[in-house]
Amino acid sequence: MTTPLQSVVVRFSGDSGDGMQLTGTLFSNLSAILGNEISTFPDFPAEIRAPQGTLGGVSGFQVQLGSSHVFTPGDKADVLVAMNPAALKVNIGNIRPDSVIIIDTDSFTGKDLEKALYQTDNPFTELGLPESQQIVPVALTTLTKESLRDSGMDNKAVLRSKNMFALGLVCWLFNRPIDKAVHFLESKFKKKPDLLTANIRCLTDGFNYGQNLALNINTYTIDKSDDLPHGVYTSIAGNKATAWGLIAAAEKAGKRLFLGSYPITPATDIMHELAARKDVGAVVVQAEDEIAGVCTAIGASFAGCLAATSTSGPGLSLKSEAIGLAVMAELPLVVIDVQRGGPSTGLPTKTEQTDLLQAVYGRNGECPAVVIAASTPSNCFRYAYEASRLALENMTPVILLSDTYLANGTSLWKLPKLAELPEIHPQGVPEELHGQFNPALRDPDTLIRYFAPAGKEGFEHRNIGLERDQLKGSISTNPDNHAAMIRNRAQKVAQVANRIPLLEVYGNKDADTLLVGFGSTEGHLKAAVDILNSEGKPAALAHFNYINPLPRNTQQVLSAYRRIVVCELNTGQFAAYLRTKTEGLRFEQFNSLGAQPFQVNDIVEYVKS
Amino acid sequence: MQAQDFKSDQYVRFCPGCGDHAICAALQKAMAEIGVPTHQTVVISGIGCSSRMPHYLATYGFNTIHGRGAAIATGVKTANPDLTVWQMTGDGDCLAIGGNHFIHSIRRNVDLNICLFNNRIYGLTKGQYSPTSPKGFVSKSSPFGTVERPFIPAELVFGARGTFFARTLDVDMPTTVRCMVQAHQHKGASVVECLVNCVIFNNGTHSWIADRETRAERTILLEHGKPMIFGINKDKGLALDYSQGLMPRLIVVPASDQRVLVHDATLADPALHRMLALMGQPTEAGVQPDDLPVALGVIRNVEEETYDEAVNRQIREVQNKSRIHSFDELVGTLEQWEI
Numbered sequence: 048m049t050t051p052l053q054s055v056v057v058r059f060s061g062d063s064g065d066g067m068q069l070t071g072t073l074f075s076n077l078s079a080i081l082g083n084e085i086s087t088f089p090d091f092p093a094e095i096r097a098p099q100g101t102l103g104g105v106s107g108f109q110v111q112l113g114s115s116h117v118f119t120p121g122d123k124a125d126v127l128v129a130m131n132p133a134a135l136k137v138n139i140g141n142i143r144p145d146s147v148i149i150i151d152t153d154s155f156t157g158k159d160l161e162k163a164l165y166q167t168d169n170p171f172t173e174l175g176l177p178e179s180q181q182i183v184p185v186a187l188t189t190l191t192k193e194s195l196r197d198s199g200m201d202n203k204a205v206l207r208s209k210n211m212f213a214l215g216l217v218c219w220l221f222n223r224p225i226d227k228a229v230h231f232l233e234s235k236f237k238k239k240p241d242l243l244t245a246n247i248r249c250l251t252d253g254f255n256y257g258q259n260l261a262l263n264i265n266t267y268t269i270d271k272s273d274d275l276p277h278g279v280y281t282s283i284a285g286n287k288a289t290a291w292g293l294i295a296a297a298e299k300a301g302k303r304l305f306l307g308s309y310p311i312t313p314a315t316d317i318m319h320e321l322a323a324r325k326d327v328g329a330v331v332v333q334a335e336d337e338i339a340g341v342c343t344a345i346g347a348s349f350a351g352c353l354a355a356t357s358t359s360g361p362g363l364s365l366k367s368e369a370i371g372l373a374v375m376a377e378l379p380l381v382v383i384d385v386q387r388g389g390p391s392t393g394l395p396t397k398t399e400q401t402d403l404l405q406a407v408y409g410r411n412g413e414c415p416a417v418v419i420a421a422s423t424p425s426n427c428f429r430y431a432y433e434a435s436r437l438a439l440e441n442m443t444p445v446i447l448l449s450d451t452y453l454a455n456g457t458s459l460w461k462l463p464k465l466a467e468l469p470e471i472h473p474q475g476v477p478e479e480l481h482g483q484f485n486p487a488l489r490d491p492d493t494l495i496r497y498f499a500p501a502g503k504e505g506f507e508h509r510n511i512g513l514e515r516d517q518l519k520g521s522i523s524t525n526p527d528n529h530a531a532m533i534r535n536r537a538q539k540v541a542q543v544a545n546r547i548p549l550l551e552v553y554g555n556k557d558a559d560t561l562l563v564g565f566g567s568t569e570g571h572l573k574a575a576v577d578i579l580n581s582e583g584k585p586a587a588l589a590h591f592n593y594i595n596p597l598p599r600n601t602q603q604v605l606s607a608y609r610r611i612v613v614c615e616l617n618t619g620q621f622a623a624y625l626r627t628k629t630e631g632l633r634f635e636q637f638n639s640l641g642a643q644p645f646q647v648n649d650i651v652e653y654v655k656s
Numbered sequence: 657m658q659a660q661d662f663k664s665d666q667y668v669r670f671c672p673g674c675g676d677h678a679i680c681a682a683l684q685k686a687m688a689e690i691g692v693p694t695h696q697t698v699v700i701s702g703i704g705c706s707s708r709m710p711h712y713l714a715t716y717g718f719n720t721i722h723g724r725g726a727a728i729a730t731g732v733k734t735a736n737p738d739l740t741v742w743q744m745t746g747d748g749d750c751l752a753i754g755g756n757h758f759i760h761s762i763r764r765n766v767d768l769n770i771c772l773f774n775n776r777i778y779g780l781t782k783g784q785y786s787p788t789s790p791k792g793f794v795s796k797s798s799p800f801g802t803v804e805r806p807f808i809p810a811e812l813v814f815g816a817r818g819t820f821f822a823r824t825l826d827v828d829m830p831t832t833v834r835c836m837v838q839a840h841q842h843k844g845a846s847v848v849e850c851l852v853n854c855v856i857f858n859n860g861t862h863s864w865i866a867d868r869e870t871r872a873e874r875t876i877l878l879e880h881g882k883p884m885i886f887g888i889n890k891d892k893g894l895a896l897d898y899s900q901g902l903m904p905r906l907i908v909v910p911a912s913d914q915r916v917l918v919h920d921a922t923l924a925d926p927a928l929h930r931m932l933a934l935m936g937q938p939t940e941a942g943v944q945p946d947d948l949p950v951a952l953g954v955i956r957n958v959e960e961e962t963y964d965e966a967v968n969r970q971i972r973e974v975q976n977k978s979r980i981h982s983f984d985e986l987v988g989t990l991e992q993w994e995i
Contacts, residue, residue: 348731
């Protein structure tokens with residue numbers, strides 16, 4: 048029997064060495080090719096190599112696919128693939144009561160049960176799985192061994208292929224033809240023909256196993272999406288999209304791209320990506336520490352590059368003083384903060400929105416910088432591009448907030464062409480200032496200072512982190528001058544509001560209730576608003592990508608709603624910020640503090656209560 | 657070009673009698689001799705008296721934050737290797753708060769000319785002991801004498817596998833200019849330790865060797881390819897003595913002694929350079945460690961590929977081989993499908 052579905056959440060889970068990330072990625076891309084919307088999120092252990100079969104070593108990959116409005120990887124899984132008993136135990140809270148659970152029966156035995164700390168030899172009863180769960184027992188290990196009996200591969204290599212057998216089975220379950228997966232495997236294992244053959248064999252046998260034995264379970268179909276605009280797509284993770292946004296912006300602006308960075312979870316992939324992109328001319332300095340990361344970038348900016356540094360919360364703390372220098376010296380700089388659980392070392396692999404106020408305020412002195420936030424994995428591209436544009440045009444540091452959820456999750460990305468992207472006009476200097484330039488000279492209307500990169504003849508000047516005279520550019524401690532310069536720097540950042548889009552409302556604009564969020568929670572909040580509206584509880588969403596300055600119509604939009612609920616993954620930093628930036632509004636808060644993405648259902652329940 | 661061409665319009669605000677005046681003048685002279693135009697010369701500094709230097713030079717300059725000059729200079733030079741990049745720094749800025757950036761810029765061999773002004777004191781914050789103050793040194797923050805062991809800058813440079821180290825004295829203009837010019841000519845991280853007097857908070861810290869009467873006897877000017885001879889009458893020389901235990905040591909012999917060494921700044925092994933650089937370096941207040949002369953001039957000068965060259969060479973090599981040269985071409989390489 049085949050049941051059509053609107054959307055489904057599939058979770059692949061197994062030992063770190065079981066290849067669950069690859070399996071999940073292949074399945075997601077396969078679904079995307081068939082026209083589904085997808086949203087994915089990997090959930091891997093913090094340990095590099097936890098002992099095999101243990102709870103700490105479980106690696107998961109969740110994907111939601113559907114025919115419309117797939118905004119998140121989903122709250123709880125409809126289908127769980129559990130490669131071992133540890134994977135089942137770890138995910139018991141992540142599955143729906145009526146889910147399909149595919150298990151490798153070969154692994155649900157003595158030693159593996161012990162490693163996963165089961166007390167009995169009946170894991171299902173022990174975990175209290177309800178009758179409504181459909182358990183699909185498959186001897187994955189035995190079947191994989193059989194598939195590869197004549198391959199001449201050693202036992203270890205054979206066992207590594209069982210993820211492909213599982214993938215074949217899941218493909219059958221969702222009526223996904225496997226020829227496209229074969230194509231993916233061909234490009235992945237180009238240089239390892241033996242592995243390629245083995246993987247394709249297992250994938251095919253897994254698919255046929257489902258089909259031939261006609262397992263006594265439902266299969267499903269999911270229609271193509273009709274929401275997606277026609278075009279060419281890929282699926283991309285946030286960190287990669289961020290790196291590519293910088294690449295595109297540098298080329299558009301006619302600047303050299305420079306990244307100064309220091310390894311830190313979960314931001315490091317941005318550096319990895321750019322270090323590999325020497326073909327497009329990216330200069331990457333892996334610095335000796337976080338401070339040197341931002342400082343090399345400031346040096347590169349002084350020399351005329353599009354300069355960026357990537358980090359996470361602890362690194363942003365270390366970079367504070369140098370960001371202040373870029374504010375004072377009025378140099379373009381992109382600072383990417385991929386937020387994680389804090390404070391201190393905190394929860395390096397988990398997601399949180401707790402750096403917001405640090406980004407907006409965390410520097411000495413009156414020190415305004417532009418702050419923006421990406422809100423989906425793929426729009427990390429757009430906002431990295433936007434951060435670059437705003438930095439180069441306004442001669443200011445721009446802090447771009449991302450987080451673990453965006454960094455590692457993927458979503459569909461409609462491939463852009465450079466020509467279609469917004470123009471970038473980096474601030475330059477009028478030639479008539481030749482021979483009389485100083486770094487305090489600014490455009491009288493926008494207050495953006497003129498910029499001459501080191502090396503430009505006739506524009507030699509001395510820049511400083513000390514307060515400078517507003518006319519001459521030299522060191523000044525004059526009280527009136529300092530007051531005027533504080534106002535200049537503030538106004539310069541405030542006028543950026545004229546160069547960003549207005550705030551838009553999603554959902555039922557006439558509702559009484561408005562959800563408000565920023566950054567990576569956009570998908571969850573949209574999904575919640577959709578559910579509320581479908582259940583006859585009118586709701587709207589105002590989601591912010593621009594934090595400082597806020598869109599010009601913020602007060603006007605928010606004041607149209609009777610009930611405003613600010614939803615965020617912290618104790619209420621955005622709500623606190625909005626209270627200082629608006630007048631006469633009451634902000635209710637919905638906060639989640641587990642260093643996990645929202646559960647859509649929790650938001651819905653809260654708003655209904 | 658003339659030294660005058662490198663003077664900015666700013667009034668020089670070092671204290672009257674400060675050694676930094678002389679270094680500033682020497683730098684302007686050296687820049688004129690080097691001949692790189694002002695717009696292609698960049699002077700980066702951190703914080704401290706020495707870090708005021710960019711304001712007095714008519715080049716591109718950036719007076720940044722405490723200790724970070726080396727990192728910012730690394731960014732400038734890597735971004736645009738065509739620029740000549742100088743870093744002005746002091747013993748506090750460079751060896752305390754900026755110690756990490758200092759050793760890493762040397763380890764990477766970034767093509768920077770680093771002038772390290774060593775007056776063994778924090779001047780701008782008004783008189784605290786620094787990482788180069790000798791043990792027992794009395795200052796506002798060490799009223800009973802510091803209990804810390806000092807750095808000897810040369811040791812850090814060699815420890816970080818430095819390719820160029822020179823030492824000069826504020827009162828010795830010709831040597832200072834020569835060291836700076838050679839620092840520029842050397843490709844890689846070139847450290848010129850400038851021994852400067854802080855007339856206000858640490859007056860006379862280098863007087864053991866700086867005083868006109870004693871300088872010739874207590875210092876030796878090392879020149880590549882020349883015998884190591886010193887003394888008012890050029891009657892003394894340096895030689896290696898192997899008679900005391902396992903390790904050789906430097907000794908003073910008559911200039912006529914056949915054992916007098918000839919200076920080779922290009923030796924790959926820095927062992928002898930280190931011995932030369934450590935001569936006469938006091939680590940305890942008031943105690944002169946030996947009767948060996950303090951080495952001035954270019955002590956080490958070896959060539960290795962610079963960081964900025966290597967980074968940019970690698971980019972060119974990849975670009976020459978790759979079929980991807982633009983964002984659109986890069987996008988074309990993605991796994992993609994039509995919806």
